[in-house]
Amino acid sequence: MIYFIIFIVLIVIVIFFFVSIYNALIRLRNQVKNAWSQIDVQLKRRHDLIPNLIETVKGYMTHERQIMENITKYRSQAMNAQTVGEKAQAESLLSGALGQLRVQVENYPDLKANQNFLALQEELTATENKISFARQNYNDQVMMYNNKIQMFPSNIIAGMFNFKEEEFFELKDQAEKEVPKVSFS
């Protein structure tokens, strides 16, 4: 009888642990999904801002056609990207091109004084920041989720229910670190 009770108690404890680990995995996975949708929202916002930006800048920046063409090209690439990796690559190229544009603005005092442009610049800065914070949050969530999947004992339950590791959203180094070239023409 006493063994039976111990057995039941053990079973209950095991089930309890099982359920709590499973729930934790679900919670983490949902957090990852949610964090990803946050990035998506911000990326889309940036795509929406770009035509407006180009329109405002075009009249002033006559020598910077190449940069503007790049921005338009990378924007459409980014909008058509499918996987996390592809998206990260296209978006980082776009970030690089926008950074170059920002450096060039220094050469156009009229543009810098334009009220419309100033408002746009604040929006652009904010959107860039939001993207990077959303990315930071996403990567944190992915790390926590992946850790949980790899670590014992949660890895057993993760294996049973087919929880798969998620991909980090990393900006490719060359675009991130590349110092925009400044030409004084």
Next chain:
Amino acid sequence: MWELIQSNKRKSLILFFGMGALLILIGFVFGSYYNSETGGAVGVFFAILLWMILSAVSYFGGSKILLAVSGAKEVTKEIHPQLYNVVEEMKIAAGVPYFPKIYIIDDPAPNAFATGVKPENSAIAVTSGLLSTLNRYELQGVVAHEMSHIINRDILLMTFAGMMLGAITLMSEVFFRGMYFGGGSRYRSRSSSKSSSGQAQVVIMILAMVLAILGPILAQLFYFAISRKREYLADASAARLTRYPEGLASALEKIANSTYTLRTANKVTAPMYIVNPLKKEGMKLADLTSTHPPISERIKILRALQQGIGYKEYQKIYEMISGKKEKIIPDSALKEAVPAMPLQSAFTEEKDFNPVEAKRQTGDILMKMNDYQFINCSCGVRIKVPPDYNKSIVVCPRCGRKHSINI
């Protein structure tokens, strides 16, 4: 983050009921002091009443009262896009679903506070002085600090702690006043009772005196201790959110160097602010009666976060700098599985931050909030028309052009 929030909620609940129990005890002792037969019950009744009223007021109306007292006005994205964006950035960094309301207080002293017992109805208020002295990244640091108070449920904890402090102080005050104006009933009950209950009377009397004297002092020290720890924790969380501790550090430096004092702050609202609005620098860490840790130390810790940003690092550096073993970050945060994050390679510093321009812009924003009208004259002058200007035409002071005002 999750464990931290759970632990803070638990603490708040314990504090809430602990406070209730303490109040009832005090009520009973004080009541018994005046009348040994029925006084206890009366005291308990009033204690429960006080507890319920205070809880209801601070839970449902606390933040509104605080905002009204400080004269804060709500701002929208149209009025101050940068402030709004910075708050949204921090919301995204924290990955939380709620968006705090944003308020501006018209005061030249740079400071900020967060309020709202529930994160869904929370608010962040900043002074106009803060907006005109800080650049974007410093503002971001301050907002991250305030956002951390909201996310960590510090406000809930501090509200209940503040309530407890208020209730205990109030009761001991009532007790002393009652004694001063003659505890007539005490003598009557003593003369009528026998010597055995007289002894109990003496015990109750001593107990009541001790509680009345020590209660408020202990409650205050307790309150201040919690408040100081919460400030450190919010700094650590802010560094984690922005990954750029220098922003907050240099913001704190600017705030500390400001010579203005906040007009609307008082003893009760002081712990809510990012930097103590009442006291100036120069206090020691050992100062038990201070609601905030010394700014210089907070700055030093933030600047020393070089290896990585995490709660563990923050605690380690605190111990190094202050030379104390005191735990300032709760265990629930320390055991969190998130490893230290690498420092965000410094943002491109805003080179073109111009203090004069910032001051002028903040002034314009305040005027806009107060229903001023702006008219751009074609000679380049910007005319600001106050809302109580009652003529239909305004003349440009430089070129003499007449502008009609639409009311």
